[in-house]
Each structure stands twice: as structure tokens, then as C-alpha cells.
Amino acid sequence: MLSSKLTAAVLAVSLALVPATRVAADGRDFLAGAVLGGVAGALIQKEVRKQRLARQQQERYRARATTPQRYVAQPGRAAPKKTYRPSIPATAEGRDIQSSLNYFGFDAGTVDGRVGPATRRAISDYQRYMGYDATGNLTGFQQRLLTSSYLRAEAAGDSTLGIIAALPDGTKGLLKVYREELASGAAQQRGLRPDPTSAPVIGAIDL
Template structure:
């Protein structure tokens, strides 16, 4: 894998039917034409009423979101960032489902509290804002319950057109553009212990976030006493970055709704079920060899496949579909974007979506960390160079092996050809 050129893509590589349908072998790529159009855009999700609830809640707790009109613009994004910074969450300007639910439920609870709320505010050194931390602590300890979190992440971006261009389904090795993901086949072998890999990462990260705040912040390399907690924190941080990156790219894709994109990303799983299953059984090199064959047989340009994989990675984490996230991560690493191997290390180390295999996770961690240390741009938390040392120390501690002074690249048993992308 070391000789493979690293490819990059952004939303501009995905126009009309050449986005998700291209990878799934279902929609013909349409030629780019220079046209001049005038378009008007409406705000994306959430709905106007939901937007008003968010703005009213932010204003109540002292994060100035401006006029409560339901239109989530830059001022609301800035208020969301301040809210996230105050509670110690990654500052993205976009509310995760848990952050949104905590904000709105806390606002409703404060409004219903009457005189009791006023007493709590007066006794708290942070005033009204302090209620957020107090309510969150009570929720974590079971003192209060919270309604089920919404299934969509709040993204303040222009809406994509709600019409899908006409496409014709094509036969191929990949699922068709309009086909729904097929149901999993029944296993011939009975299973009395259940599937231990079915873990909700969203729920897991909510718990990790609460523990992080209870402990006073993120684990550092110097303060680390529990390597699993350190890895979990960095796993959830990487998940947040992946969701944010993908949703930003989705906002630039024209002709598909988020629901249509999510459905097509799920269609990727059956085609890569063998590679996903191999993660818990085979060494990194063998898994990548199989994935490389899939990449070469797809017939899709590296830039489009890379961008599509990043979009589907975001979809997988946002919708809590681990198979989609795993397939997308594998494609990115096979394309030479080795920094994404960290995600596969996290999944194997913590047993999320796959069987727990810290021994196999070490090779994925090792190669991704080596890539970043050798100059490959960091994908997750790029402004935190100390993160590499923490991941190295924690990953090797969990695997039972001492961390080396200098990471040695994992030898690749297969090589992808170098691709040339012409703009």
C-alpha cells in the first residue's frame, strides 16, 4: 500500500447521478457542462419549529443565537459552538443528536421548574448556564431521564434539491441505484449467544462524553491510567470529525436527498460483506488485499470513490450503521488514505461492529500513526499533534505490547497502481 498515491476529493467531484450511484454501478455519469443558473436555497434540516426550539434554548442559556425565527444561520452556528465549548464537546457548530436533546430538554425542564429553577440559578456560580452541567450530571446518574435522541444531526447548511434526476438502473456486481439493501441471509449455524458486535456507537459515545466531563476533561498521554477510556474518547472524537466532514460534502451534492444518499450507502454493505467479516479474522494486509481487488474491479475513479466513501462514512456513523462505516473506512485505506486506518483500529480494539480483537487492531493503529508522523495530513483533530503519542501509548497498552520508541510501517503485501486524476 505504500506506493499508492493519496487521492483527495471534495463535493465538486460529485455532480447529479455520479455520486453514490457511481460506486454502486447504478447511474451513468453525466458530462459536466458549463451553465449559468440562478438558484434559491432554503435552510436545511431541522424544520422551522425545531430551529426555533434550538434558538430559544440557546438564548435562554446565554448563547446568543439572535432572533428566534427558525432560520439557523451563522449566528446560530456561533452560538452552538459556544454551547459545545462550554460543555467540553468538540466545537463543530453543528449539534449532534445527544447535544441537541440535552439542550432542548434542559430548556424545557428549566421552564417548568418555576421558583425552583430560579433558586438553582441563584446558587450556581455559572448562573443559567450552570443548569446545563447540573442537569447533565443528574441524567448521567439516573436522577433524570431524557427522551430518545433524534435520529438526524442538525446541520446548518443549504438544502439540496428535493428531486432526483432520472436514472436508469444498470446491471452489475454492485447493487442497483434504486434497490434497497437486501436482508441479511439466514445463518445455517445456530447462535445461542447473540451477536456481541452489535453495539450502538452513538449511545456508547454519549456515555464516554459524560465520563469525560465527570473526570474533568480528556485523558492525556501524561495523565492516562485507563487506556480504554483514552481510546474511547479519541474514537468518539474521530467519529464526530467524520460526520462533520461527510455532511459538509453532502451539502454540495446536487440532486439527492440525505435519505436517498443514506439508502445507497447501505447498499454498499452486501458487496463488501466478505471484507468486513475478515476484519475480525485476518491480518491487516490480507484484508487490504481483498479490498484492493474490490477497488480495482469497481471501475470508479479514485477521486469519486474517495469522496463517496467519506460521505458514506459520515452516513454510517450518523445513522449508527457500523457496517456502512466499516466498509467506507476500508475503501479509504485501500485508496491510500492511511490516516483512516485509525478508525478500524478503534472498531477492533473496542469491539464495535466487529469482534473485539486488540491484537489485530494494533497493526491498523500502527500504520495510521506512522503515516501521520511521516507527514500525511491528520484527518481527525488535526490541530492536536500530541494526540498521536496518546493513541500510540493507549493502543499498545490495550494490545498488551509495549509501545515502541518509533513506529515501524507495517509491510504491505499488495500494491495498488498509482492513479492519475485529471481535473
């Protein structure tokens, strides 16, 4: 009798434990699945946000690249003024002056006919060498002396080289030689004694 009751009790406990163990195992599997699912979902959301931010940055960059920059006025600050540098016209006269300056060793840069800063500096160097005021603007006489001396030296060809070789200042010295000849010729026509240091200035032309 007692044995039958004990057997029945053991069977009952066994039946009770089997479902409980299975339920506990199922619960652990569910909890592990929920945790893994949550982590995967968080990673997916993070990647989606990352891609969205990247697209937004690319759109802002394209917008800045295609939109012209505009000045935004700020309180207490004046808008910047636009300055335009006028272009220097190229002229045949300018080319003659530049060619002459370069020939005599006064660097006027590229012969383009535009009397810009480089040509002005070369004119000033020429004027100082000849004893004139270094204004950077040629007078009529200074310009004629410069360009006519260049044409004369070129036309003389090889004979000019012999004169240059005998001058202490080289090619530059031709200018003073030609100027003295001009002054001597003018003095003889007037019956006056030539003054090699004088240089008549006829008019004034700003170039």
C-alpha cells in the same frame, strides 16, 4: 455774371451734398441693423442648440432608466457567474434549538427556525462551554440535553431561579447540573460509579 455763376455753383454743391449725407446716414443705419440682427440670430441659434441638447440628454437618461442593464462581454474577460444563496428552511426543531440556546445565554439571534450562521456560532459556544468539539453541528445527545434542559428549567418555574442563583455560571450552569444528573441516573441503572465529566454521545445529527 460772375455772381450768378458762383450762386449756381453753390446751389449745385448743396444739392449734391444733401443726398450724399442722407445716403451715408441710411448706410450707417443699415449696417447697425445688420450687426444687431446678426447678434440676435446667433443668440437664438445658440439657445435652440442648447434646448436640443437638453432634450437629447433627457431622452438618453429615460432610455437608460427603462432599459435593463446587460453585461457586454469584453475580450479576455469571462462573464460573471451568478450565485444564488439557498434559503434556509424554518423548522420547529430549529426554533426549539434557538430558544434553548438563547435561554442559556448562547446568542442565536431571532427565533425563526432557520439554523443559519448566528445559530451555528451559538451552537459552537454551547459545545465549547460543555467541553465538546465546537463543530457547530449538534449530535443527538447534545441536542436532547440542550432542549430538554430548557423545557425542564421552564417547567420548574421559580424554583429554577434559586438553583441558578447558587451556580457560579448562572443559567449556563444548569446545563452541567442536568447533565451530571443524567449521567448519575444512567450509572445507577447500570450499577456503575457516575463520572460527572463524561457525556455520552448517541448518534449524530447535523442541523
